[in-house]
Amino acid sequence: MSQWSQVQQLEIKFLEQVDQFYDDNFPMEIRHLLAQWIESQDWEAASNNEAMATILLQNLLLQVDEQLDRVSQEKNLLLIHNLKRIRKLLQGKYHGNPMHIAVIISNCLREERRILAAASMPVQGPLEKSLQNSVVSERQRNVEHKVSAIKNSAQMTDQDVKYLEDLQEEFDFRYKTIQSLEQSDKNSALIKQEMLALQAMLNTLDYKRKEVLSKIGRVIHEIDVLMSNMLTEELLDWKRRQQIACIGGPLHGGLDQLQNCFTLLAESLFQVRRQLEKLDELLTRLTYDGDPIPVQRPQLLEKVNFLLYNLFRNSFVVERQPCMPTHPQRPMVLKTLIQFTVKLRLLIKLPELNYQIRVKATIDNNRRFVLCGTHVKAMNMDESANGSLSVEFRHLQPKEMKSSAGSKGNEGPHMVTEELHSISFETQVCLYGLTINLETSSLPVVMISNVSQLPNAWASIIWYNLSTNDPQNLSFFNNPPAASLSQLLEVLSWQFSSYVGRGLNSEQLSMLAEKLMGQQVSYNDYQLSWAKFCKEHLPGKSFTFWVWLEAILDLIKKHILPLWIDGYVMGFVSKEKERILLKDKTPGTFLLRFSESNLGGITFTWVDQLENGDVTFHSVEPYNKGRLSALPFADILRDYKVIMADNVPENPLKYLYPDIPKDKAFGKHYSCQPSEVSKPSDGGGKGYVPSVFIPVSKILNDSTDPHSPSDLLPMSPSVYAVLREHLSPTAIETAVRCKLFHS
Numbered sequence: 001m002s003q004w005s006q007v008q009q010l011e012i013k014f015l016e017q018v019d020q021f022y023d024d025n026f027p028m029e030i031r032h033l034l035a036q037w038i039e040s041q042d043w044e045a046a047s048n049n050e051a052m053a054t055i056l057l058q059n060l061l062l063q064v065d066e067q068l069d070r071v072s073q074e075k076n077l078l079l080i081h082n083l084k085r086i087r088k089l090l091q092g093k094y095h096g097n098p099m100h101i102a103v104i105i106s107n108c109l110r111e112e113r114r115i116l117a118a119a120s121m122p123v124q125g126p127l128e129k130s131l132q133n134s135v136v137s138e139r140q141r142n143v144e145h146k147v148s149a150i151k152n153s154a155q156m157t158d159q160d161v162k163y164l165e166d167l168q169e170e171f172d173f174r175y176k177t178i179q180s181l182e183q184s185d186k187n188s189a190l191i192k193q194e195m196l197a198l199q200a201m202l203n204t205l206d207y208k209r210k211e212v213l214s215k216i217g218r219v220i221h222e223i224d225v226l227m228s229n230m231l232t233e234e235l236l237d238w239k240r241r242q243q244i245a246c247i248g249g250p251l252h253g254g255l256d257q258l259q260n261c262f263t264l265l266a267e268s269l270f271q272v273r274r275q276l277e278k279l280d281e282l283l284t285r286l287t288y289d290g291d292p293i294p295v296q297r298p299q300l301l302e303k304v305n306f307l308l309y310n311l312f313r314n315s316f317v318v319e320r321q322p323c324m325p326t327h328p329q330r331p332m333v334l335k336t337l338i339q340f341t342v343k344l345r346l347l348i349k350l351p352e353l354n355y356q357i358r359v360k361a362t363i364d365n366n367r368r369f370v371l372c373g374t375h376v377k378a379m380n381m382d383e384s385a386n387g388s389l390s391v392e393f394r395h396l397q398p399k400e401m402k403s404s405a406g407s408k409g410n411e412g413p414h415m416v417t418e419e420l421h422s423i424s425f426e427t428q429v430c431l432y433g434l435t436i437n438l439e440t441s442s443l444p445v446v447m448i449s450n451v452s453q454l455p456n457a458w459a460s461i462i463w464y465n466l467s468t469n470d471p472q473n474l475s476f477f478n479n480p481p482a483a484s485l486s487q488l489l490e491v492l493s494w495q496f497s498s499y500v501g502r503g504l505n506s507e508q509l510s511m512l513a514e515k516l517m518g519q520q521v522s523y524n525d526y527q528l529s530w531a532k533f534c535k536e537h538l539p540g541k542s543f544t545f546w547v548w549l550e551a552i553l554d555l556i557k558k559h560i561l562p563l564w565i566d567g568y569v570m571g572f573v574s575k576e577k578e579r580i581l582l583k584d585k586t587p588g589t590f591l592l593r594f595s596e597s598n599l600g601g602i603t604f605t606w607v608d609q610l611e612n613g614d615v616t617f618h619s620v621e622p623y624n625k626g627r628l629s630a631l632p633f634a635d636i637l638r639d640y641k642v643i644m645a646d647n648v649p650e651n652p653l654k655y656l657y658p659d660i661p662k663d664k665a666f667g668k669h670y671s672c673q674p675s676e677v678s679k680p681s682d683g684g685g686k687g688y689v690p691s692v693f694i695p696v697s698k699i700l701n702d703s704t705d706p707h708s709p710s711d712l713l714p715m716s717p718s719v720y721a722v723l724r725e726h727l728s729p730t731a732i733e734t735a736v737r738c739k740l741f742h743s
Contacts, residue, residue, distance in 0.1 A: 590607075
């Protein structure tokens with residue numbers, strides 16, 4: 001079943017998460033129509049290879065053309081229209097930057113895998129629950145409702161101001177008419193009656209002026225309350241969700257809704273400002289004793305300007321945190337002299353501001369680093385698919401300054417990975433007579449000078465964003481606080497779901513908890529120190545917990561990814577627990593676990609039964625990336641042999657725990673079937689006969705110690721095929737054994 005087919009079967013709450021990250025950057029129609037083809041391409045590799053990305057983009061457009069031909073024959077007018085629009089959009093948007101769409105599609109596929117992994121987990125973790133709090137959702141709806149009500153109130157006040165303006169014009173005309181009469185005419189009874197009518201009209205004007213000022217005051221007060229309470233909380237919640245998403249958590253959404261609220265409030269405030277300007281015009285044409293306009297208008301205008309300043313300042317946000325395109329799952333870790341991207345957005349979307357705001361990027365002012373590349377750009381509405389007012393810096397590079405002695409400061413492998421820095425942005429908005437200076441900053445970043453520093457730098461990013469919602473505590477690691485173990489375990493599961501496509505279940509997390517804190521009964525309220533997570537070596541080992549875990553992530557990503565995604569690697573299980581699981585199983589039942597003593601190693605253990613009925617267990621020496629680079633792990637499981645004393649070699653691996661036939665579990669991952677090997681007559685390249693590697697171990701009858709795989713021993717496919725064709729299984733094993741002992 002394709003990944004997209006699995007996504008479509010999710011519950012509605014998970015489908016809503018999927019819906020959030022498909023837009024015009026990568027339309028869901030294309031994801032649906034080209035599901036199989038999209039999933040068969042290596043978008044992650046293309047995101048770092050422009051030539052490969054160019055080819056994939058061309059092929060994507062060809063695939064869209066094929067779909068267009070198909071739907072044209074079916075005369076599906078709506079789909080034809082949408083596909084033509086999408087094709088034009090994709091070609092126009094990515095023709096000059098094909099790696100960008102590779103990054104987008106890679107991120108979408110990875111996020112789908114994360115959501116599928118989350119859906120398979122029986123219980124949500126504490127962090128994810130807090131992000132999906134029903135109280136938060138209710139507040140979002142309340143904010144949108146109140147913003148809409150405020151907008152309506154401001155528009156209604158516009159009508160009141162217009163009525164007041166018409167009333168004053170009528171008063172002004174009638175008053176000037178009387179003033180133009182001769183003095184003798186002013187004493188007539190008709191004129192006296194008109195004067196009484198004008199006095200009544202002036203009273204009405206005074207009442208309406210007070211009423212309009214009161215309504216304007218109420219609108220301003222409602223905006224003030226909304227900005228001070230619910231809208232501020234919404235923005236802080238969005239920033240917290242962004243922090244969590246950056247360390248592998250659920251994709252954060254809601255920025256478009258916030259933009260809508262900020263924009264409507266700004267429009268309402270500018271509308272109120274125009275109403276106050278109109279009252280000032282009316283004041284210049286008519287005033288009187290007790291006139292409320294000169295008393296109240298200055299205070300109201302000052303409050304409106306104050307709210308506009310605050311609204312604009314809060315609306316300037318980092319939409320996408322700094323990230324190197326080469327490491328999309330490791331944002332906020334920046335390598336010197338390597339480009340990174342970062343995207344800013346102004347949540348107040350007004351057409352008058354398009355291309356009028358120039359943003360300058362700088363790094364924190366300790367003068368240790370500078371930013372190279374284009375660091376000043378104009379915000380515009382053309383580059384974003386949703387038309388937001390934004391700017392994306394794509395060619396910034398951090399560079400470490402030379403020290404006064406002429407040598408580079410801490411450049412090199414010893415650069416401190418707990419030292420936090422900040423990328424700052426500043427701009428100025430000039431609109432309707434207002435000049436507002438805006439500033440914002442990225443979340444803290446860690447600078448590295450060597451890729452080998454990336455794991456520890458990423459650990460710092462995880463710990464910071466898990467432990468605090470303070471966006472700018474650059475001295476955090478002077479005294480890093482402890483973290484809740486239950487929340488940390490949830491974040492560790494996210495590392496697996498976001499990086500290798502499958503999160504950890506409760507049993508796997510329990511094993512990690514035991515490794516971190518020992519044989520504790522409960523870890524729900526346990527607080528873990530930063531040193532225990534990333535600084536102190538594990539008991540009896542020469543490495544830390546985090547280095548051990550990062551090596552496993554790297555092993556999965558590069559060597560056993562399909563097996564991990566299928567759920568066939570138990571991975572995190574102790575030696576004691578594996579024996580409990582296997583002891584009552586059929587002989588030949590095995591499981592796969594990660595080594596606790598070797599970095600980036602994976603081993604398998606199987607259960608066997610002795611002649612006297614006793615149960616015994618065998619584990620091979622862990623396979624590391626060196627061995628797995630020579631032979632795929634699935635092939636190792638298929639071809640693995642053991643030699644028991646004087647017996648012929650045999651494969652002891654029969655059933656993957658609990659009872660899955662080995663070939664059923666791993667068959668689709670074998671690089672080739674043994675029956676497909678060639679005969680000697682088939683020959684090989686340049687006259688050589690192709691060879692095949694077979695992993696073999698030897699177990700002595702009087703030995704119960706774990707054993708090691710021998711060096712991978714070559715046997716040509718042709719020899720193996722002839723043996724299968726002409727010899728019995730026993731004779732084959734004898735021949736294999738002889739070959740092994742004489743190689």
